[in-house]
Amino acid sequence: MEKFLKEQYAKLGISKAVLDFGDEILLSLKARFARIDEIAEYNQLKVIRAMQKCRVSEACLSGTTGYGYNDLGRDTLEQVYAEIFHAEDALVRPQITCGTHALALALMSNLRPGDELLSPVGKPYDTLEEVIGIRASKGSLKEYGISYRQVDLLPDGGFDYEAVRAAIHEKTKLVTIQRSKGYQTRPTLSVTQIGELIHFIKEIRPDILCMVDNCYGEFVETIEPGDVGADMTVGSLIKNPGGGLAPIGGYIAGKKECVENAAYRLTSPGLGKEVGASLGVMSAFYQGLFLAPTVTASALKGAVFAANLFEKLGFPVIPNGTESRHDIIQAVTFGKPEGVIAFCQGIQAAASVDSFVTPEPWDMPGYDSQVIMAAGAFVSGSSIELSADGPIASPYAVYFQGGLTWPHAKLGILKALQSLTDSGFISEGALK
Numbered sequence: 123m124e125k126f127l128k129e130q131y132a133k134l135g136i137s138k139a140v141l142d143f144g145d146e147i148l149l150s151l152k153a154r155f156a157r158i159d160e161i162a163e164y165n166q167l168k169v170i171r172a173m174q175k176c177r178v179s180e181a182c183l184s185g186t187t188g189y190g191y192n193d194l195g196r197d198t199l200e201q202v203y204a205e206i207f208h209a210e211d212a213l214v215r216p217q218i219t220c221g222t223h224a225l226a227l228a229l230m231s232n233l234r235p236g237d238e239l240l241s242p243v244g245k246p247y248d249t250l251e252e253v254i255g256i257r258a259s260k261g262s263l264k265e266y267g268i269s270y271r272q273v274d275l276l277p278d279g280g281f282d283y284e285a286v287r288a289a290i291h292e293k294t295k296l297v298t299i300q301r302s303k304g305y306q307t308r309p310t311l312s313v314t315q316i317g318e319l320i321h322f323i324k325e326i327r328p329d330i331l332c333m334v335d336n337c338y339g340e341f342v343e344t345i346e347p348g349d350v351g352a353d354m355t356v357g358s359l360i361k362n363p364g365g366g367l368a369p370i371g372g373y374i375a376g377k378k379e380c381v382e383n384a385a386y387r388l389t390s391p392g393l394g395k396e397v398g399a400s401l402g403v404m405s406a407f408y409q410g411l412f413l414a415p416t417v418t419a420s421a422l423k424g425a426v427f428a429a430n431l432f433e434k435l436g437f438p439v440i441p442n443g444t445e446s447r448h449d450i451i452q453a454v455t456f457g458k459p460e461g462v463i464a465f466c467q468g469i470q471a472a473a474s475v476d477s478f479v480t481p482e483p484w485d486m487p488g489y490d491s492q493v494i495m496a497a498g499a500f501v502s503g504s505s506i507e508l509s510a511d512g513p514i515a516s517p518y519a520v521y522f523q524g525g526l527t528w529p530h531a532k533l534g535i536l537k538a539l540q541s542l543t544d545s546g547f548i549s550e551g552a553l554k
């Protein structure tokens with residue numbers, strides 16, 4: 123078996139030195155991987171139980187057209203999400219086009235002119251800068267008279283509680299907490315840490331709404347932000363909860379009133395959740411959610427493997443090889459653009475779709491520096507699939523995530539290492 127496996131890797135362009143180096147690292151990760159499998163097992167049961175409790179039936183898997191009144195599949199799926207994310211209600215729709223849209227919707231529908239939005243965890247994800255109006259944009263919250271305030275994390279990644287207290291005043295209506303680091307080199311927040319922050323804010327003013335940007339965090343832990351008091355949990359279906367099968371979509375799970383506000387904004391005042399045909403995507407939404415815990419576990423194993431492998435080669439990695447995980451993103455800092463580019467080209471070369479394409483840096487809308495992206499995906503742009511991206515800007519870090527199966531994640535990391543050695547960025551001698 124081992125011999126045949128080695129032959130397969132050789133056929134895919136992995137040298138013996140790269141494969142041996144990877145396998146050596148994997149020997150030390152058995153206990154970590156077992157723990158990841160245990161969390162996946164727990165979350166798999168949670169999903170099955172929610173589907174049973176909400177009486178998911180075969181009829182739920184077919185969709186509606188037109189107005190979409192009485193769409194059983196859509197309405198039941200929203201109950202399933204509410205159950206899993208510990209919320210009163212949820213909005214889960216193909217009409218929510220991506221994660222940024224879901225977050226913008228949650229914000230715009232729950233804030234009114236004169237309100238203030240607070241981020242107590244530093245700068246939000248790049249695309250939200252235009253939503254908020256940190257970078258000027260048509261239709262931003264700022265244009266509608268909604269102000270924004272930010273409190274940065276402390277140098278050690280902790281919350282600056284005193285500054286948060288000072289930033290809260292009578293106009294503060296909503297607090298946005300980003301779980302994942304996104305394109306930053308700060309640590310990702312655990313759900314428990316998020317809970318502590320929410321508790322602190324609610325003690326000052328219980329009526330402030332706490333929203334969590336849950337992108338990339340779903341099913342990484344056994345609890346979700348709704349379990350620790352979040353009023354809204356928001357994310358994208360082409361990341362973790364879509365399980366790689368959802369072709370589009372986003373979700374907002376939370377307080378009934380928050381979800382209703384979002385539905386009125388997504389469709390129309392008065393219509394809300396009652397309209398919005400699910401077309402043909404329900405079966406992919408359900409089956410993707412069913413697969414999401416084990417798919418997330420595969421991606422997580424890839425992230426842990428990459429952290430340990432590149433750490434051993436002397437590159438700074440966040441999180442480091444031994445830290446506990448709260449999202450599926452792995453950052454590796456190469457310090458030079460050539461490292462970022464060779465890494466992404468290796469990930470692309472491991473894909474099933476578009477493996478022959480060579481990615482190059484480009485000016486991507488919504489981002490303020492050039493970005494290189496590797497994504498040979500079944501669902502375009504899906505980052506629960508094996509993918510990597512990096513802004514071409516100091517410190518020249520690459521952000522790696524996804525892998526629908528563990529063997530694919532492993533191949534991707536080995537291909538990235540192969541690309542880095544083939545290009546001379548890492549010497550073969552370093553693998554000895």
Ligand SMILES: *Cc1c(COP(=O)(O)O)cnc(C)c1O
Binds near residue numbers: 221335338358
């Ligand atoms: C991906 C992501 C978003 C935006 O989602 P898109 O689907 O790319 O629009 C927002 N916040 C975080 C933390 C993300 O990872």
